[in-house]
Amino acid sequence: MPAEPDWNDFRIILALGRAGSLAGAAQLLKVDPSTVSRRLAAAETAFGAVLVVREGREFALTSEGRAAFAAAEAMGDAADQARAEVRGARETLDGVVRIACPPVAIRYLERFPETVASRHSGLGVELLSGRAPVNLSKGEADISIRAVRPTDMDLAVAHSFGLGSGVFAARSYLETHGWPATHADVAGHMLVRYAEPFLHMPPFRWIEQFAEPGASGVRVDSIDLAQHRIASGAGIGVLYCIAGDADDRLVRLFDESIDVIDANIVYHQSMRGSARLRAVLDLLIAFHIERRAALAGRES
The missing domain is CATH 3.40.190.10 (Periplasmic binding protein-like II)
Incomplete structure (x- = not known):
């Protein structure tokens, strides 16, 4: 049973359709023309159809090739848009950051969302209360305040406090x-x-x-x-x-x-490059440092 077409198969058709020649497609993909020929043959096998009719150095897309090229263009546009949106989401100070914390932290953090909003008008904070720790790897929250120091290598401790x-x-x-x-x-x-x-x-x-x-x-x-x-x-x-x-x-x-006890402010390593997470973390750490004596139960 032949393999199903994958993104590499669509990429070769996209390059051929945009460049108009094997040599041009090779330049777009930064490979040599013989590699383009091999990848085209593999794509035609995966699609189960002839995609290109060759005439010397020139070629023309068949009706199946034109359908594959249209689909490849749509996929490329969607990928470009997704890339731009993800980059924008990581680089802009907009959106909501969710902080999971025990009930006692909900009390002293009650006004913290207002602190964040006063510094970054496009940022919102949601406080999630619960006794059971959330799974940051599954995206159940962006930041977690917890008494147990994490052992998962994908989790980072931003700050500890008493x-x-x-x-x-x-x-x-x-x-x-x-x-x-x-x-x-x-x-x-x-x-x-x-x-x-x-x-x-x-x-x-x-x-x-x-x-x-x-x-x-x-x-x-x-x-x-x-x-x-x-x-x-x-x-x-x-x-x-x-x-x-x-x-x-x-x-x-x-x-x-x-x-x-030692409590920890924790986040997932995959969020390290997020501007909104960094902004909230910085304010959250400063908030705890300012109140470290009260949190530990000391007068000063």
């Missing part, structure tokens, strides 16, 4: 139950505890050491729900400092963070 966690309680809770002076004093207090999927992370496992064995209670499966329960007076719990410190209903019990 994300601190602290121990919080509602003012109303402290007025009723008292303020623990040390970590050890947390024992005996009502606690807001996280569900099993969170306990592999040291800051959310920290509170477990102060829980009474076999004590009944409610475990939460989201940081937002934990913050709601702590703020409502349900007990003492752990939150990211950047979230807890911004909540007027809450008090941080200890000045020092109990844990600081």
Whole structure:
């Protein structure tokens, strides 16, 4: 069964039709005339038709050849247009950049799209929230903020920063139950505890050491729900400092963070040449550097 025509077969017909001779086609393709002859023979085999009628050094396209030439021109024009559009998309500061991040980052990045728009009016930013990491290789997002440093060689870390966690309680809770002076004093207090999927992370496992064995209670499966329960007076719990410190209903019990994890701003290597990605990355990195103390849970 003969092979189906591919782009190389169309290219030889396109060159012959535009140049009008074997020598001219050879110049266009930067090969010698004998190579043009071999490629033409292969194209005719693939098409299953005679495409060119030769008369010495001159030739004429057959009806099948003219149909192949028209198709080749359309394909060439489409390729040129696609090339120009891709180059333009990479070089211009227009479009939307999607940033996938955990819910806590959605809070402190809420005004970040406005920052980008004030610097680059043609650029938009979409913040995508979720606990599961997105697949940058499949184009599910352009940038990802994640706690786990990537091992995929196609992913690059643009910036790393510390994300601190602290121990919080509602003012109303402290007025009723008292303020623990040390970590050890947390024992005996009502606690807001996280569900099993969170306990592999040291800051959310920290509170477990102060829980009474076999004590009944409610475990939460989201940081937002934990913050709601702590703020409502349900007990003492752990939150990211950047979230807890911004909540007027809450008090941080200890000045020092109990844990600081390394978070990473990640992008796919294939996007390295994108002007819009670079512009957003630069602003995103500057945003995190400016707030590095608050993110880590330090005063300054």
